[in-house]
Amino acid sequence: MQILVTVKEVGQLGDEVVIEDGEIAESALEYDLNEWDEYALESAVQLSEAYDDVEVVTATIGPERSDETIRMALAKGADRAVRIWDDALTADGAGDETPADGLLDTRVRVELLSAIVEREEPDLVLSGVQSADAAFASTGVALAEEIDDAWAAVVNDLEVDPDAGTASVHRELEGGIEELTDVPLPAVLTIQTGINEPRYASLRGIRQAQSKELTVLDLDDLGIGTDAVTGALETTALYEPETTSDATIWEGDAESTAGELAAFLRDSGVIEG
Amino acid sequence: MSDVLAVAEHRRGDLRPISHELITAGRELADATGGELHVAVISGDVEAFADSLNREGVDAIHTITDGEEFNHDLTVESLDALWSALDASYLVAPNSVNGLDYVPAIAQRLDLPLVTDAIGLSLEDGLEVTRERYGSKVETTVAVADDAGAVVSVRDGEWPPAEGVGDATVESFDPGVDESAIHSTVTGFQEVGAGDVDISEADFVVSIGRGIEEEENLELIERLVDATGATLAASRPVVDNEWLPKNRQVGQSGKTVTPDIYIAIGISGAVQHVAGMKGAETIVAINTDPDAPIFDIADYGIVGDLFEVVPALIEEFGGETA
Incomplete structure (x- = not known):
């Protein structure tokens, strides 16, 4: 069985938001493996430990910078990696490393990932529910539609029966309700945080990751023309939302603010004493 | 003039509140171009749902009687068929967990651009969607450059629910979904989070x-x-x-x-x-x-x-x- 895991490197924002020329300043971002993909990867690695002959392959759309994140995924147990990048995917189409807004268009990501699926023919594709940056939450399900796989979105419990060729999943609905669904393989599942406990990479894993195969492909390799990666979406503005806080802020050191809160709680009658 | 199709959502016999919010959001888009607002409701007690969805601003309600509960395959097939029967440009749907399970697929099927989790919409020189990034720390507007239309999913609680009583036509639509198109099977529901304390x-x-x-x-x-x-x-x-x-x-x-x-x-x-x-x-x-x-x-x-x-x-x- 082969499991393909989509792995995205995302920029994480700290407390400070710095916006320059309508984009988040590079200096305000720390790059890391997308949190949701981390859970998807762990699900895949656990399956490879539970069953014989399971190969875990990661698929990434991203510039060379992503290799560090991909190596981390390999260190956590993926067997090999594929990364797609091309100058045509950058903002200026000439290799500037800022990804183009074309990638906001789900159809562009699906075009690229479906080419990987065609090459690898996985039995199962695991994808994080969403990315932490753009948060479209659309890639996995749109990919499933494109490649004619079955699918399930927002999975927080997963059992795979490779012999029967089925996945039994729980989908985490709103309000503490889970939907129990059976999906035939091949399938694409989008994985929710909390489904498992993602492991840390071991030193041995990190060492081994260095020698694992990481294949880099461009549009030519995939037989995709540049027209197919021109999206219909464009970010026209990016700004910090107006804060609408009208909270009363208690000022002062910890003792005095705690004192204010304590007095408030006593007055409110929720506490005795 | 662009017509809008809004897709209602229900679970275990009740319409979810986002359904009435979508009518407001959908009406906004339809008004911007003088188009009509259509609402689709799929599976379950569609007659009762249609009554509740018939609020001010809705021009037509299409009921699809197949199935009881949400199934994404049935939803995608039904919407695909309905879309072909209508002449709409914009499909608006909930950015709910079930929305995440079918909206990207129908957008891909119809080859339309998709913008998810909208908190604002404007339609002047083209569709512009306001949405958040980086866990609500940044807000963006995304312009859609596609004359064919778009699929937009809408965050709950951002538009007020439509009110009043409308005079929409209510018509049953048979999407003619083949059973072989249904891949996933919902086997049940489970309440989680029971325990020592509520x-x-x-x-x-x-x-x-x-x-x-x-x-x-x-x-x-x-x-x-x-x-x-x-x-x-x-x-x-x-x-x-x-x-x-x-x-x-x-x-x-x-x-x-x-x-x-x-x-x-x-x-x-x-x-x-x-x-x-x-x-x-x-x-x-x-x-x-x-x-x-x-x-x-x-x-x-x-x-x-x-x-x-x-x-x-x-x-x-x-x-x-x-």
């Missing part, structure tokens, strides 16, 4: 988030809870880490709480969390980040380090200081 019943809730950093630090919050008699709750990251059980989780996928006082400690206030606690009478936030969205809905706030404020608070109530 936080939704509590009058006084102390809730802890990512700011607690480590599992062993929870003990600090437990001492606060002991000293004050509050009920302990948490935001998603704490439960994802299994530091507290699922029945303590407040938010969209957890419980909705409506206490007299809710103290959010080390919780940034992401929209998914706020969905579960905005009904609290009084909200107090303790957070190091003065720009954290939690302060937008808080009545009182302390901008400070929980590891300093909470011990001082425990001392105020004569609790055990470490």
Whole structure:
């Protein structure tokens, strides 16, 4: 069985938001493996430990910078990696490393990932529910539609029966309700945080990751023309939302603010004493 | 002139509130071009749903009687067929968990651009969608350059529900879905989060988030809870880490709480969390980040380090200081 895991490197924002020329300043971002993909990867690695002959392959759309994140995924147990990048995917189409807004268009990501699926023919594709940056939450399900796989979105419990060729999943609905669904393989599942406990990479894993195969492909390799990666979406503005806080802020050191809160709680009658 | 198709959502016999909000959002788009607003409702008691969906601004309701509960394959096939029968440009749908399960697929099927989780829409020289990035820290507008139209999913609670009684035509639509197109099978539902305590019943809730950093630090919050008699709750990251059980989780996928006082400690206030606690009478936030969205809905706030404020608070109530 082969499991393909989509792995995205995302920029994480700290407390400070710095916006320059309508984009988040590079200096305000720390790059890391997308949190949701981390859970998807762990699900895949656990399956490879539970069953014989399971190969875990990661698929990434991203510039060379992503290799560090991909190596981390390999260190956590993926067997090999594929990364797609091309100058045509950058903002200026000439290799500037800022990804183009074309990638906001789900159809562009699906075009690229479906080419990987065609090459690898996985039995199962695991994808994080969403990315932490753009948060479209659309890639996995749109990919499933494109490649004619079955699918399930927002999975927080997963059992795979490779012999029967089925996945039994729980989908985490709103309000503490889970939907129990059976999906035939091949399938694409989008994985929710909390489904498992993602492991840390071991030193041995990190060492081994260095020698694992990481294949880099461009549009030519995939037989995709540049027209197919021109999206219909464009970010026209990016700004910090107006804060609408009208909270009363208690000022002062910890003792005095705690004192204010304590007095408030006593007055409110929720506490005795 | 562009027609709009809005897709209603229901679960276990009830329309979900987003359905009526979508009518408002869809009407906005239709008004911008003088188009019509169509509403689709698929599976279950579609007659009753259609009655409830027939509000001001709806021109036509299409009922599809196949199935009882949501199934994404049936939904995609039905919408595909209905879309061919109509002459609409925009499909608006809920950015709900079930929305995530079919909206990207129908957009891909129709080869239309997709923008998800909209919090604002404008249609002047073309469609422009307002949405958030980076967990609500940044807002963006996304322009859609496609004359063929677009698929937009809409965040709940952002548009007021449509009201009044409409005079929409209600027509049954047979999408002619072949059984072989249905791949996934829903075998049941399960309530999670039962357990020792029902936080939704509590009058006084102390809730802890990512700011607690480590599992062993929870003990600090437990001492606060002991000293004050509050009920302990948490935001998603704490439960994802299994530091507290699922029945303590407040938010969209957890419980909705409506206490007299809710103290959010080390919780940034992401929209998914706020969905579960905005009904609290009084909200107090303790957070190091003065720009954290939690302060937008808080009545009182302390901008400070929980590891300093909470011990001082425990001392105020004569609790055990470490």
